[in-house]
Amino acid sequence: MTSTTASTGEASTEPNTVGGIAGAPTAARAAQLARRAEGGQDSAPVEITAPFTGLPTAALPQATDAEVRAVFGEARMAQREWAARPATERQRVLKRLGQLILRHQEEILNLVQLEAGKARLDAFDEVSATALVAGYYGEHSAKFLGARRVAGVIPVATKAGEIRHPKGVVGVISPWNYPLALTAMDVLPALAAGNAVVQKPDNQTALSALWLHELAAEAGLPAGVWRIVLGRGSRIGDALVEESDYLCFTGSTPTGKSLAEKVAGRLTGYSLELGGKNPMIVLPDAPVSKAAAGAVTACFSSAGQLCVSVERIYVHENVREEFTKAFVAKTRALKLGTDLGYGAGMGSLTNADQLAAVTAHVDDARAKGATILTGGRARPDLGPLFYEPTVLTDVTEDVALFREETFGPVVAIYGYTDLDEAIERANDTEYGLNASVWSGSAAAGWAVATRLKAGTVNVNEGYAATFGTVGLPMGGMKESGVGRRNGRDGLLKYTEAQSIAVQRGVRLRPPRVVPGKVWARAMTTGIRLLGKLPRR
Known part of the structure; x- marks a missing residue:
């Protein structure tokens, strides 16, 4: 196989085995990219490995x-x-x-x-x-x-x-x-x-x-x-x-x-x-099959290592059993794999620290009585950092993942009967990055969305609707961040505003011959009149 250099169109005939993955860019190409980094003259490079295999991919200057x-x-x-x-x-x-x-x-x-x-x-x-x-x-x-x-x-x-x-x-x-x-x-x-x-x-x-x-x-x-x-x-x-x-x-x-x-x-x-501990609320009128499929994407894209991934699902009791059954079935159907192609539904975790954090959260939940409906184990047979997509229920407040961000393929399902209670529970977190609402009514979904304390809320979607709408600002409330990216806000934050005013003819202070009291009365009248005039 050969690879093509994007900027020059020059082909390399070196076998594509970097990181031990057939089809990956060549080691020479990885080294070529690494040389674009600045510095590194006075320190040893750091060797990076591929999550799929644990084998080296590049030596990076520091x-x-x-x-x-x-x-x-x-x-x-x-x-x-x-x-x-x-x-x-x-x-x-x-x-x-x-x-x-x-x-x-x-x-x-x-x-x-x-x-x-x-x-x-x-x-x-x-x-x-x-x-x-x-x-x-x-x-x-x-x-x-x-x-x-x-x-x-x-x-x-x-x-x-x-x-x-x-x-x-x-x-x-x-x-x-x-x-x-x-x-x-x-x-x-x-x-x-x-x-x-x-x-x-x-x-x-x-x-x-x-x-x-x-x-x-x-x-x-x-x-x-x-x-x-x-x-x-x-x-x-x-x-x-x-x-x-x-x-x-x-x-x-x-x-x-x-x-x-x-x-x-x-x-x-x-x-x-x-950080985020993003909630999803499923209303009783939600199309259950679509909501379950949407939850799989919302929870397990990039193995849950996405700042806007859903980690908590609140489902109305009227549809909880149906939703849970459908969601677990669709989760079990996810294919884990290392192919450089579209065959796998979920890949690997990216580093050993994240695997350890995910494992610790699930083990803690299991030890404290949570029920694991599917997943709950690492898969070293697939690669060093694979962990199964995991769905839990019966998670209590003393469990670490109840409030802490997991940042992995782990989600807990909770039931509710009162919508106000569900919204309160969804908002009961120090974070406020993203949220998801599922309903058969767009208007009902929007109404719930306005009550959630999160920088982005997606109705009948997990995260992609706001993430992909670049014209919308994206960012967090509470301890999920300060400022916004994307949209007009995401550009203007990198600028300083400067105000300039040019005054012509009329002075903004009274001439010496006009008493201050008279000037103040005239200006008061003018301000009142301006309040009734259309302003540009």
């Missing part, structure tokens, strides 16, 4: 603190020229990138599966989301960034408006679970806004980010505007925080809080997407 700070300095110089380009020119780069992603999707599908352990359909979710993000900002960013007219304090006499300036150099810390899509959602709008970006993807899935970085260069992104550094947060995290003009982080709530404290001392901005 930057030092000094190297990261130097990269920021260089990016700051490149940013000035990039910001000086018209927004329409910048967005054309993203539009070309979106087209290239779809054209070269086979290689990135293999890469995502290789380093994240996903089923191929879950990997395609990343490809489609990335192309949609590139296309959205490739179409709309110039409009969002354009000057905005505002009615002045005195009509005609006061011309007022708002313009947007890029923040400067944005630091992006990306997680391992959605290496392509979350890179795009955070990096591309920052670039469209005229910023430079210094990104630190997780080592485990860095090749996907480096692949997109390569394709962005082919799309016309100037060298030096988007830089990628690799390393552990304990070693280069301070440099990322201290050098960034804005910090974007996706990861755990404790780490997010720690970063927020550090950023606060510098009075620079940040956005955080953090």
